[in-house]
Amino acid sequence: MSPLAALSIILVTVLAMEGVAWASHKYIMHGFGWGWHRDHHEPHDNMFEKNDLYGIVGAAISISLFAYGRWGNSGAGWEPATWMGVGVLIYGIIYTAIHDGLIHQRWFRYVPKRGYAKRIVQAHKLHHATLSKEGGVSFGFVVARRPEALKADLKRQREAGLVTLRDSEV
Incomplete structure (x- = not known):
């Protein structure tokens, strides 16, 4: 496979992973997988959360793609799977840096004042x-959508009785 084809697969996978992550978060983590995700929404002083198990699931998916790329397809491997595994890995690194590092400040303290970083935190x-x-x-x-649009959505949900908000956040 050409380096350009491999790079293309990696980039498409990284981009697609945001859609996969969105759907997984909305329909699994806030659905039947709430048992693992709940503690992420509750105050605590623990270093780890059950929610961190989802990171292990993501790593298992990446590792499985690497393995299929090497040994899948009746032992012949399927090379595109290797590059998809790299894309999942890169998305996991980006997610971890932004979500756990910047947003939840698990490793460093930085409060963004403007731009993309502020928007994603809000x-x-x-x-x-x-x-x-x-x-x-x-x-x-x-x-992330603009905070004003998200606040309006939360306000509509609250007024329709679909959601209860913490300390009247909106």
Whole structure:
């Protein structure tokens, strides 16, 4: 496979992973997988959360793609899977740096004052404004809508009785 084809597969996979992450967050983590995700929405002083198990699932997917790229397809391997595994790995690194590092400040303290970093932090704070798995906004991890639009969505959800907000966040 040419280096350009491999790079293309990696980039498409990284971009597609935001959609996969959004859907997984909305329909799995805030659905039947709430048992693992709940503690992420609750205050605690623990270094780890059950929610961190989702990172292990992501790593297992990446490793499985690497393995299939090497040994899958009746032992012959399927090279594109290797590059898809690299894309999943890169998305995981980006997610970890932004979500765990910047947003939740698990490793460093930095409060962005403007730009993309401020927007992504605000969007995630609005995601955490809800008290339960129902309703909510901003299920993506790297792409975020404007905070004003998210606040309006939360306000509509609250007025419709679909969601309870923490300390009247909106």
